Amino acid sequence: MGKKALVAMSGGVDSSVAAALMKERGYDCIGVTMKLYEKEGGGTCRVGSCCTAEDAEDARQAASVLGIPYYVFNFTGDFEREVIRRFAEIYLKGGTPNPCIDCNRYMKHRRLYQRARELGFDSIATGHYARVSFDAGRGRWLLKKARNAAKDQSYVLYFLSQEQLSHSVFPLGEFETKEEVRELAEKLHFLNARKRDSQDICFVMEGDYGDFLESYLGRSFPPGNFVDEEGRILGRHRGIVRYTIGQRKGLGLSLEAPMYVYEKDLLKNEVYLTRGEKLYQKELIADDFNWILYDPSEIKGAIPVTAKSRYRAKEVPAEAELLPDGRVRVRFQEPERAPAIGQAIVLYEGENVVGGGTIQSIS
Template identity: 50%
Template sequence: MTETQNTSRRPGALIAMSGGVDSSVAAWLMQRDGFDCTGVTMRLTRNEAVNTEGLHTCCSERDIEDAAEVAYAMDIPYEVLDFTADFQERIIDKFIRVYEAGGTPNPCIDCNRYMKFDHLLRWAEAHGLDHVVTGHYARVEQDEATGRWLLKKGLDENKDQSYVLYNLTQEQLAHVRLPLGGLHKSEVRAIAEQQHFVNARKHDSQDICFVPDGDYARFMEEFTGKHYPAGDFLDVGGKKVGTHSGAVRYTIGQRKGLGLAMGAPVYVCAKDMQANTVTVGPESELFDTIVYANEVNWIAIPELKGPLRVTARTRYHQTEQPATVYPAGPDSFRLEFDQPQRAPTPGQAVVLYQGDVVLGGGTITQVAKG
């Protein structure tokens, strides 16, 4: 290719099209801005056998049809890539392992890390495309002073998805475009209506794609062929107060569905997976001040060398809380909140912020009262 041809080539963008309104508008914005776009949908599960009618899930056959129709309307190439085998190994199998170990997994974060921004980036590079584009509500910018790529919150506080993107590496951020980061959801829907997209009024996906009815324990039993047996409910003093239907069915902080009459509200405070016991107690038992995390990914800094003041979320839509983060090893940190937090849970992500910038984050391994 000659230099003249190279400089005249329009930049190429792989659009990760989920079938929803957000990724469709992201595709339209990139095409408007002069990019050669190729739409791609990842087939992650064979859930056509699952009744998803009326459920707010993603990755279904209907979603693929909607994505294909939008791509056709925009006159851009479109492909469906089958990653079902890798999705089972990297996402579903881990989901089951974490629950069986007593944690609460976050498969959407793992999907972003191992599937969307790994497989798609490599596919884009192999096909001469410069960027991977998604419909996430977050922003990517380069720090002029340090040269590092930064991940920032989306301007629509109600839709900000920076929490689920904290695992993006510098290499990935350099090639990622998030065109919705500066928009509000109402503006995105308006664009979709103007373009007459078939999914302009489609509901947002809310459920785990491979557990569309939300009954993850039943899914695990059907998927693995295992039966998770009943066991003892214990109070905080270790006394049996009832019988549960399998420890994997309960999450820390849960109140509903316990079936216990103890004279006052009780919550799941702890689980012992080996003994198959679930400890319940008053809500005051749920509050912890210290969180330990591993599998850490730093974005705004190359590493943590000493204590830093931050704000942090231990759940997706939690209001950030002030804290101090300390190094705790090559791939871990200790986070001390100014005030005790309700039910930080092993397996979930803890994401650290400084203003609207994502400093980094990790996976919660244990918690302590402090």
């Protein structure tokens, strides 16, 4: 029996080319777009996100060119529960959520993966820029950075289990540039060959995160005080959920020098600003940690790593220590700028992902 692959097709050029490469490798493929969000009273995802009606049509066109079956799976209920609800809960706790990681974790690589297995497919392929390999010496599947460092997406895949890695294929991981992908799409006559990459969160359709949360939760978030490091009131904020750690723009204040959000107190309804010093932290604790390069039983004492505390952050030298309760302490060699509770911390050894988890506390 031949190899079979379910290809997650978002409508973008990356996933379309991934489908083409899987077919070229001899896989019996189907293309699938996940319908994730639909606004009450009508309307789909916002322009610039990854799940508009136009995206589905672009995915359908690419599948037609390739001659592979194409389906749309309705996962709106799962998306509301696993992504939108988590997004709201983390904001309500004062954290900074990462819904794109949750979407990859709970939708693409859990819900869609389960559907693929139910349908008898060996593998699930996506357009992510990352690589998977098996290390026979370690007896473990490894997640590696993409060849294209500028597009590497290993950070958003840190949660993949050994089983999931063994059935995951990322065909774009070996490409050196995005232009190579677009040129291949043009040769295949895909309509999305020059389509811009998606940027926005799909379910925040109008306004900002605060507007969405007020609508979703059916409650308002009252104004409160901006406070500096010395306890002086600098002005009024528009609701505490509208601000994230490290934010500088959009504060609505007239200040002599740039200031940044470094902390929020939900009980006092205060947002604390700094000129920069208090943004830098020496260590953090992460929970829900997934080890990839090592089995946890192999970890003895602190291990040297490089760490990313945000998707766009640079890797910085650090050391990681497995705590008795399964959480992981990460100490940065130099204080790191604006790590935020709720974001992912991902650890690396060279091109290999050591593992990652969710930031629980910072000090």
